[in-house]
Amino acid sequence: xxxxxxxxxxxxxxxxxxxxxxxxxxxxxxxxxxxxxxxxxxxxxxxxxxxxxxxxxxxxxxxxxxxxxxxxxxxxxxxxxxxxxxxxxxxxxxxxxxxxxxxxxxxxxx
Amino acid sequence: xxxxxxxxxxxxxxxxxxxxxxxxxxxxxxxxxxxxxxxxxxxxxxxxxxxxxxxxxxxxxxxxxxxxxxxxxxxxxxxxxxxxxxxxxxxxxxxxxxxxxxxxxxxxxxxxxxxxxxxxxxxxxxxxxxx
Numbered sequence: 001x002x003x004x005x006x007x008x009x010x011x012x013x014x015x016x017x018x019x020x021x022x023x024x025x026x027x028x029x030x031x032x033x034x035x036x037x038x039x040x041x042x043x044x045x046x047x048x049x050x051x052x053x054x055x056x057x058x059x060x061x062x063x064x065x066x067x068x069x070x071x072x073x074x075x076x077x078x079x080x081x082x083x084x085x086x087x088x089x090x091x092x093x094x095x096x097x098x099x100x101x102x103x104x105x106x107x108x109x110x
Numbered sequence: 111x112x113x114x115x116x117x118x119x120x121x122x123x124x125x126x127x128x129x130x131x132x133x134x135x136x137x138x139x140x141x142x143x144x145x146x147x148x149x150x151x152x153x154x155x156x157x158x159x160x161x162x163x164x165x166x167x168x169x170x171x172x173x174x175x176x177x178x179x180x181x182x183x184x185x186x187x188x189x190x191x192x193x194x195x196x197x198x199x200x201x202x203x204x205x206x207x208x209x210x211x212x213x214x215x216x217x218x219x220x221x222x223x224x225x226x227x228x229x230x231x232x233x234x235x236x237x238x239x240x241x
Binding site for chain 1 (some may be wrong): 143199
């Protein structure tokens, strides 16, 4: 139930904010160094980082719950305990992947 | 466990529904999701493996066909999947036919415009005199 709602919410976030950001990023690169530096400065600001971390978590959550939905489309994993374990796994997995990615990005390199 | 008796086999709903394309929409949403599974992981992994995320590094990376082609596919499939997904949400919550049509049409225009704009930017980066 919760994971199903999360799938929708993160899908909407990726559709609106994620794709807008992708378009903006590509346009900034195409436009020139100044435009890219403006983009990079905003992306690296506290608010920018919160948005990026939120979107990366949305990506991992939507990806994992998407795999869960594809699995369930085949008719598998409807047993209550399997289903619940799978749902919890998507939440734990998305948090671990997000934390690992940002630990690498913010710790290992800039 | 198999689907219950209440489930209608996919083969029976393809080409049916008031718009005769509900089954196709369902299939498309899933096919694009599998493509995005690959393309999304590719994008995130690629960005993480780039030595730096400065503009010059990204331009050099995107100018190689091995990045330009998947990026173009990611744009097309990504905007399509977003449109298909948002349509499901709109159809679930906006029942008044006029509002439903207006919102779905607005999203269609936004998705096509966003995808075209992204492809244009990618084209400028790959083929243009961007330096």
